[in-house]
Amino acid sequence: MGRIFQEQGKSDEAIAEFKKVLEVDSENLMAHSLLGSIFLAQGDYQTAIEEYQQILSLNPDDESAQSSLKQAIEKAAGDAKPKETAKPSAAAEPAAKDPQGTGSVTLGELYLKQGHFDKAIEVFQELLAKDPQNLMLRQKLSEVMEKQQKEAAISGGATSKLKKNDFTQPPDQKEDVITEEVKADQKKQPRPKKEDDSKFTSEDILQVMRRGGKDDAVVEEKKPAEAPKPAAKEPNASDKKTKPEEPKAVPAVALKAEQIDRFKDILAELGTIEGIQRCFLIGNDGINVVSIGETSNNADLGKQAVAIFQSTHRSVSQLNQGKLQQVLVTADSGNILLVSLEQLVLIVLANDKINLGLLRITLDNVMKKMGKLI
């Protein structure tokens, strides 16, 4: 029926039909694909991107979705630029209304993936200028800087004077220094241009999208810099891009440096339980906030944890079983525990010798302490 409407050019009716299909079968690739094509044709690139992301999360090898996603991202990027120059005051507006903002984190990620550090830095700095309190953005910027430093060190060139910890400091103390130093370094050390600077490969896009596609949530958290609040409110139901049936990722919380230190102390307490291999706290956009123990591949685990949490959240809502608190995955040789904490998710990786009873009791205490901090 949806296809008939689509062929007749009745986009709204077609969208309604495809959404009905997804209510019954949320993994229907055809429905996601057709919705994506309609949104793309309508110029609603962000929603189209979300549809293609859904397809790729279900079937990462879907070449058609890869290609369409690439097209949507490129169009979104192309569409956003003129708006920014035409309206310099956009920084003061809420992010949800700012298509440039919502697309830029993804663009920044793509530049990072391609090794275009200067462009990635530029994107993240622009976003940070609009939302200086956003810790997640600062961490992303820190990540780019770190990679840039490493690359420069390998090539023997000048490196940025920035240190990772600079980005956990209050913005008013560090921001200007950071910007000036980075810009100076970038001028001194122009990165050799690659064969095709403006194109992203499907693999680039896929890799970024496999991060969960929720980076936009970071930007959507933007609030006036004068009144930063730790607990971001639930997304507005009237937000244009929000799918009513999807549990929207809650915007990542902005944490202060001292809060992070305190979180580390609390996590360290948890880490004393025998059998725990690592624990870390992520925003529910999948980005690492604080971690103890081994940190390799935390980002991957974070993305997968978010995917698990989203599916679980949906199922719990559909069954009317209250508010999701914990998910414990028991595998052959270990356990993954995910605990919801406001806008954050605590992830604990433990071996199969862990005393789960003790872990649960300790977790109760830990979560209470963390809850007080937020």
Add this chain to the structure above:
Amino acid sequence: MDFKKILEETLSNVEGSIGAGLVGMDGIVIDQISHNASFDINVVGAEYSSIIKNATRASTNFGLGNTNEILITTDKATMIMMMVGNAYFVTLAINLDGNLGRGRLELKKAIPKFEKELT
């Protein structure tokens, strides 16, 4: 194949149980029993399947091997999911005041019965 009978037996042995079901990894419910009208596994079979797939991906990526069990805790209930072979899983929901340990035990006992029926 009397899956319902196995599910009934499991539910009757677990204090505070809400419902139970046997679901394929394709998300299609094979059989289910519920003590609560709002608890319909048909509605969430596909989501449960996604949860297990994502969990399996995560546990495999981190060298933990195959996923055997998933425990979901909410402020109203606890849901247990256990793999039955590679292609199915059984799920049991229990009230917060129910006996979670007993629930896990009864599910573990039910798994070989399901496997026998499914082979």
